[in-house]
Amino acid sequence: MSRLTLLSLQLLVAVVALAMWHVLTTVPLFGRILLPPFFFSNPIDVFSQVYKWFSSGVIWKHLIITLWESVLAFVIGSVGGVLVGFWFARKPLVAAVFDPYVKMINALPRVVLAPIFALWLGLGIWSKVALGVTLVFFIVFFNVYQGVKEVSNTVLDNGRMLGMNERQLTRHVYWPSALSWMFSSLHTAVGFAVVGAVVGEYLGSAAGLGYLIQQAEGVFDVAAVFAGMFVLSVFVILIDMGVTVVERRLLVWRPAAAEGRG
Amino acid sequence: MADTAQPTAVALDDATVAFRVAGDRVYTAVERANLNVAHGEFVAIVGPTGCGKSTLLNVAAGLLKPAAGSVKIFGQPLAGLNRDAGYLFQADALFPWKTALDNVAIGLEIKGAPRQQALQRAQGWLTSVGLGAFANRYPHMLSGGQRKRVGLAQVLIRDPKILLMDEPFGPLDAQTRQIMGNLLLELWNADRKAVLFVTHDLEEAIALADRVVIMSAGPSARIIGDWRVTLPRPRDISEVRMEKQFHELHREIWSVLKDEVMKGYVQSTQAAEAS
Numbered sequence: 169m170s171r172l173t174l175l176s177l178q179l180l181v182a183v184v185a186l187a188m189w190h191v192l193t194t195v196p197l198f199g200r201i202l203l204p205p206f207f208f209s210n211p212i213d214v215f216s217q218v219y220k221w222f223s224s225g226v227i228w229k230h231l232i233i234t235l236w237e238s239v240l241a242f243v244i245g246s247v248g249g250v251l252v253g254f255w256f257a258r259k260p261l262v263a264a265v266f267d268p269y270v271k272m273i274n275a276l277p278r279v280v281l282a283p284i285f286a287l288w289l290g291l292g293i294w295s296k297v298a299l300g301v302t303l304v305f306f307i308v309f310f311n312v313y314q315g316v317k318e319v320s321n322t323v324l325d326n327g328r329m330l331g332m333n334e335r336q337l338t339r340h341v342y343w344p345s346a347l348s349w350m351f352s353s354l355h356t357a358v359g360f361a362v363v364g365a366v367v368g369e370y371l372g373s374a375a376g377l378g379y380l381i382q383q384a385e386g387v388f389d390v391a392a393v394f395a396g397m398f399v400l401s402v403f404v405i406l407i408d409m410g411v412t413v414v415e416r417r418l419l420v421w422r423p424a425a426a427e428g429r430g
Numbered sequence: 431m432a433d434t435a436q437p438t439a440v441a442l443d444d445a446t447v448a449f450r451v452a453g454d455r456v457y458t459a460v461e462r463a464n465l466n467v468a469h470g471e472f473v474a475i476v477g478p479t480g481c482g483k484s485t486l487l488n489v490a491a492g493l494l495k496p497a498a499g500s501v502k503i504f505g506q507p508l509a510g511l512n513r514d515a516g517y518l519f520q521a522d523a524l525f526p527w528k529t530a531l532d533n534v535a536i537g538l539e540i541k542g543a544p545r546q547q548a549l550q551r552a553q554g555w556l557t558s559v560g561l562g563a564f565a566n567r568y569p570h571m572l573s574g575g576q577r578k579r580v581g582l583a584q585v586l587i588r589d590p591k592i593l594l595m596d597e598p599f600g601p602l603d604a605q606t607r608q609i610m611g612n613l614l615l616e617l618w619n620a621d622r623k624a625v626l627f628v629t630h631d632l633e634e635a636i637a638l639a640d641r642v643v644i645m646s647a648g649p650s651a652r653i654i655g656d657w658r659v660t661l662p663r664p665r666d667i668s669e670v671r672m673e674k675q676f677h678e679l680h681r682e683i684w685s686v687l688k689d690e691v692m693k694g695y696v697q698s699t700q701a702a703e704a705s
Contacts, residue, residue: 325493326523328511330537330588340536344527421527423570 186211209391217395231403233376237293237365238407241300242358246350248301249308254346256309257316258338274306278364282371291372300364307357308350315349316342351418354411362404377403439514439592439624440467440490444499447485459485461650462499465643467592470622474635476687477645478694483628484520484596486645490626491517491594503592516590518581518598524569530556530580531565537588555583559613575606579613586617593618593625599634611638611667619664632687636679637667644687647694655686 192203193210221227256263281302285295319341327341350357369378377400384392442465448458459482467473475483488494489501492511501508503515524533535552539545556562559579561572569577578598585593599607615638618625629635635642636659644655657679661670670676 320521320523322519322521322523323525326517326519327525328493329491329515329517330540330584331513332540336540340525340528340540344525348527421529421568421570 207390209394213391214394214398217391218398221395221399227399230376230380233293234365234369234378234403237296237368237376238300238361240293240297241364242304242361244297245301245304245361246308246357249305250312250346250350253309253312254316257313257346258342278302279367282368285368286372291374296365296368296373296376299368300361303360303364304357307353307360311349311353312346315346319345348419348422351415354415355408358407358411359404362407366400437468438466438502439469439471439504440465440626441502442486442489442499443502445489445496445501446498447482447489447494448497458650459648461652463653465653467624467626469624472618472625472627472638472640473643474627474629474639474641475643475645476629476632476635477651478647478691479630480698481645481648481694482651483645487594487596487626487628491515512592514590515592515594516585516588518585518593518595520597520600522569522577524577524580524584526569529566529568530561530572533569533580534583534587537584551587552583555587556580558617559583575602575610578602578610582614582617591623593623595625595627597629607634608667614638615665615667632680632683633671636676636683637665637670642683644683644690647690647697654690655683657683
């Protein structure tokens with residue numbers, strides 16, 4: 169199938185879905201409107217809401233707050249995950265001692281931590297960052313741990329026979345392997361950073377996309393809820409495209425078939 | 431530490447290698463192996479699958495410690511890794527996150543050579559293994575044969591006195607094996623190192639080596655034969671196979687090896703059925 173046909177088919181799906189939404193919420197069929205506008209709004213209201221946000225510039229403040237929280241959560245969670253994952257993998261005793269606690273914390277649905285973080289860190293950005301960190305940290309931690317553990321014995325033996333000492337093995341073998349696993353989980357980690365930020369905002373904040381959606385919901389402004397969801401998904405797609413670009417640069421050495429771990 | 435006055439590069443003296451398997455059972459892979467490799471000598475070890483050829487090589491490399499017996503490298507008892515040896519592995523052992531050039535240069539860099547100088551010499555080595563134009567490729571972008579060439583350059587750039595090779599051309603197709611064999615002989619002729627070359631291919635062994643050592647089927651594999659190959663050098667792998675002397679030697683060694691190969695085959699099928 170040519171790119172053009174594919175693109176037009178993809179567009180067709182959007183057009184049909186939007187048209188059905190519009191018709192079902194505005195035009196009476198068999199004497200009544202099937203989707204009540206109070207619950208489902210309609211595409212025109214939703215997009216005029218999006219337009220209003222962008223034309224008045226209100227949305228930028230919220231977008232920047234959410235972006236900033238996501239970035240902080242990602243950076244702090246990743247650095248922590250890499251360091252601890254690497255440390256655990258190289259020191260099996262430490263890993264064995266902490267293993268049950270790591271599993272316990274990871275088993276906890278992170279949303280329940282949000283009130284605690286709000287209590288400890290207030291309603292500003294840091295409680296959202298903390299929530300994002302708890303999500304990102306474990307993704308990165310497990311991937312880095314795995315990355316160090318999965319280094320091929322032959323490659324290690326080769327390093328040793330080439331004269332590497334432990335420090336050089338760490339730098340030239342363990343470290344690149346761990347980072348490659350971390351990079352392969354970039355998409356998941358970045359996604360979770362955004363989830364942490366938005367959920368945190370939703371549960372209590374004064375700014376951000378999550379706050380915007382929560383506010384609209386509070387006054388039964390369904391159009392604004394849908395508008396917020398739309399802006400959020402475009403926001404995540406744009407970030408994800410950025411991640412793909414970064415990933416291509418960082419993982420040039422890896423065969424395509426091995427991608428997609430994590 | 432060693433020079434040509436000390437002729438024995440690798441000396442295994444009654445080396446026995448055993449592994450602990452499943453509790454207290456001990457599996458003896460190699461029993462009382464005696465093997466000497468002189469300085470500049472090319473020795474091939476041939477034996478049936480699973481006979482412990484690679485085990486013997488790992489002992490010479492210092493990756494494995496023998497349960498009994500001794501290993502001497504240039505007259506010195508081996509403690510830890512064999513720092514005089516370069517090891518070409520059977521499986522892919524290149525660093526996948528480094529380019530071909532960086533893979534070759536690494537051996538010098540970790541010795542503290544300045545990066546520019548290391549890269550320059552690595553480029554030279556890549557050219558001598560015929561990959562001068564592939565310096566910036568990553569291992570996954572190279573074919574199996576090309577990866578072996580990079581591996582060879584990676585080992586040789588460190589100028590080891592002993593070269594240990596574990597079925598290095600095993601996974602390659604027949605034509606590529608011949609080309610690699612000739613490349614190896616060419617590089618070895620330029621600078622004769624002691625070589626210990628493990629293979630299951632008797633023809634390859636005779637074509638390459640000065641001496642062919644035969645091992646019996648495992649477990650408790652022993653060295654059961656040692657033939658000198660006096661075919662003139664320099665040799666061409668594909669042409670040397672046509673010579674009468676090659677055929678006679680092949681027939682003679684094969685008559686011994688054949689029984690072991692059959693034993694090894696029967697054992698491996700029984701082991702597969704038992705498990």
